[in-house]
Amino acid sequence: MSSAARSGISTDESNEPHDSAIDDETGDAHERGEEKLRSGIQSIEVGFRLLEVLTHEPRAMMLRDLAQRAGMSPAKAHRYLVSFLRLGVVAQDPLSGRYELGGFALQLGLARLARVDGVKLARIALAELRDRLDMTVGIAVWGNQGPTVVHWMESSYPAKASLKLGDVMPLLSSATGLLFAAYLPRNKTAVMMERELADTRRSSQTSGPRNADDVERLLEEVRAHGAARVEGMLLPTIHAFCVPVFDSTGDLALGLIALGHEGAFDIRWEGEVDTALRECAEKLSYELGYSSTPR
Numbered sequence: 001m002s003s004a005a006r007s008g009i010s011t012d013e014s015n016e017p018h019d020s021a022i023d024d025e026t027g028d029a030h031e032r033g034e035e036k037l038r039s040g041i042q043s044i045e046v047g048f049r050l051l052e053v054l055t056h057e058p059r060a061m062m063l064r065d066l067a068q069r070a071g072m073s074p075a076k077a078h079r080y081l082v083s084f085l086r087l088g089v090v091a092q093d094p095l096s097g098r099y100e101l102g103g104f105a106l107q108l109g110l111a112r113l114a115r116v117d118g119v120k121l122a123r124i125a126l127a128e129l130r131d132r133l134d135m136t137v138g139i140a141v142w143g144n145q146g147p148t149v150v151h152w153m154e155s156s157y158p159a160k161a162s163l164k165l166g167d168v169m170p171l172l173s174s175a176t177g178l179l180f181a182a183y184l185p186r187n188k189t190a191v192m193m194e195r196e197l198a199d200t201r202r203s204s205q206t207s208g209p210r211n212a213d214d215v216e217r218l219l220e221e222v223r224a225h226g227a228a229r230v231e232g233m234l235l236p237t238i239h240a241f242c243v244p245v246f247d248s249t250g251d252l253a254l255g256l257i258a259l260g261h262e263g264a265f266d267i268r269w270e271g272e273v274d275t276a277l278r279e280c281a282e283k284l285s286y287e288l289g290y291s292s293t294p295r
Helices: 020-038 043-054 065-070 074-087 105-115 119-133 175-183 186-202 213-227 272-287
Strands: 090-092 099-101 137-144 148-153 228-231 238-246 252-261
Touching: 043 065, 043 074, 043 090, 043 099, 065 074, 074 090, 099 213, 119 137, 119 252, 119 272, 137 175, 148 175, 175 186, 175 213, 175 228, 175 238, 175 252, 186 213, 213 228, 238 272, 252 272
Parallel strands: none
Antiparallel strands: 090 099, 137 148, 137 252, 228 238, 238 252
């Protein structure tokens, strides 16, 4: 009998850990680590609810109201607020005891705004939208000559709209132009608007506005819907939407465009295209610091 056998030590290699077992243990540990990262720190997420409430509330708040809106007890909310006060994320009025966002929250927001590029964000968002709905989309900003196309992505069935980067869209016969005319200060658009009206009067064109009253009715409709649309006005058989993206000051930052051929493009208000484009614009406005809540 061998010494190994006498000592009761098995020489069977099956008792040694196999590579596959080690791999399984390593894989399990890796998965647990990833799961831990995904789970995050719940207390931070809970406390953030207080900051979210303060972000959307235009006035300083009493502890009980803040806690109620955040869905937690006043005692629990107070513990989070003590830490937020130390960090400067929240401030407290020494007389009323009410809470509001603090100086560090402002610095955080300003730092974000300084880094954000609206057109870059819009390009990323519209690429996803174009792929999901397979429609032609674009971005327009206000340039020296008027509303200018700065980005364009065709669908798998191009609309043959004869548009290209750098094109300046007419104010009164395009969805893009109507959007900018409706939301920009009149002193920015007046000269261009008068020139287009004069051209319309001299031509035999029957569609589109022909006087100031017609223009105002069109622009009021854009503001009422919160977006502009045209049906074959600029280009026959081509329909288009343009929706606004606002910046942190509430000014129009850019317009998101979607267009397509008659019969293959949902031109309905609250239809698929209108709804998807608005959701995209609302998210971008939020990224740019816009809040629809009055302050």
